[in-house]
Amino acid sequence: MTGAASEGVLSFAGVTLDLRRGCLRAADGAEVLLAPKPFDLLCVLVRQAGRTVSKDALLDAVWPGVHVTEASLFQAIREARRAIGDEEGRVLRSVPRRGYLLDAEVIAADAAAVVVPPPVLAPPDDRPSVVVLPFVNMSGDPEQDYFADGMVEEITAALAHIRWFFVIARNSAFTYKGRAVDVRQVGRELGVRYVLEGSVRKAGGRVRIAGQLAEAETGRQIWNERFDAPLDDIFELQDRVTEAVAGAIEPSLQAAEIRRSIAKPTGSLAAYDLYLRALPHYYALTQDGSDAALTLLREAVSADPNFALAKALGAYCHWLRLTQYWPDSDASGEGQRWARER
Numbered sequence: 407m408t409g410a411a412s413e414g415v416l417s418f419a420g421v422t423l424d425l426r427r428g429c430l431r432a433a434d435g436a437e438v439l440l441a442p443k444p445f446d447l448l449c450v451l452v453r454q455a456g457r458t459v460s461k462d463a464l465l466d467a468v469w470p471g472v473h474v475t476e477a478s479l480f481q482a483i484r485e486a487r488r489a490i491g492d493e494e495g496r497v498l499r500s501v502p503r504r505g506y507l508l509d510a511e512v513i514a515a516d517a518a519a520v521v522v523p524p525p526v527l528a529p530p531d532d533r534p535s536v537v538v539l540p541f542v543n544m545s546g547d548p549e550q551d552y553f554a555d556g557m558v559e560e561i562t563a564a565l566a567h568i569r570w571f572f573v574i575a576r577n578s579a580f581t582y583k584g585r586a587v588d589v590r591q592v593g594r595e596l597g598v599r600y601v602l603e604g605s606v607r608k609a610g611g612r613v614r615i616a617g618q619l620a621e622a623e624t625g626r627q628i629w630n631e632r633f634d635a636p637l638d639d640i641f642e643l644q645d646r647v648t649e650a651v652a653g654a655i656e657p658s659l660q661a662a663e664i665r666r667s668i669a670k671p672t673g674s675l676a677a678y679d680l681y682l683r684a685l686p687h688y689y690a691l692t693q694d695g696s697d698a699a700l701t702l703l704r705e706a707v708s709a710d711p712n713f714a715l716a717k718a719l720g721a722y723c724h725w726l727r728l729t730q731y732w733p734d735s736d737a738s739g740e741g742q743r744w745a746r747e748r
Contacts, residue, residue: 724742
């Protein structure tokens, strides 16, 4: 069917939007992580498939009763396009000076016929993995649960944008809501290396959010921080905290992963010697130094294909080259391959 879509399970452009369960699924049935606002935006556009929806109408529908700028709409559009694999905007089209249009046939599917796979209990590869557990509502008001749950959704979505580690989907994480859990047990059950916990307290026009990150295997805390701010704009505050948490967690995970790699050294003295020789070239932070470091690291990986530390340093070399726009920056995809293999 085209035009206004009815409620239920709707398929378009190779994805399925399940309005009943509140999730988006890829062609293979796997859930696609999507923050609440981009999801709501997709719901509006799918219901009006084939019709142009004005920016004002989208702002009113997705952010009812809340004043936000068009920047929020543009960000939601970008995230929705990414989720459906439409980065070029051929399906979720921009209509100049008018609004947006979902240019695709929408088919109402039988909900009973949609195969919903069981939750993924382990990451699909050896990337660092993290789960964001439901935050504890410390406000003493059960009606404030929505805010704590919203923080978890926003942080989960933000972390999912960092491609070098794996984030457990919200649905699996929320099976722990309201339960006192041991992070080591969570790690075993979900197959993750890191667990992020948090709490939210709202009182007197202010909000305090606390978060802590722990290694699941040992239960050791590797990061914690508190955020305390006036509650002027709940959505703006969510964005600020999400950015701060994501920005703080990524280097914490990097440091933990470096320690993890060091704990599993190579058995090849020749490979280790090549790695040590590459270090000063890497720390020179120049193109020539990067070239020399990568040459040595390739030799080290050739001597020991399982030398994780050499692959990690090589991936960082390629990352540096990309950020500096140096010629031939990882044209072969070597850095991405090493990052996944390490």
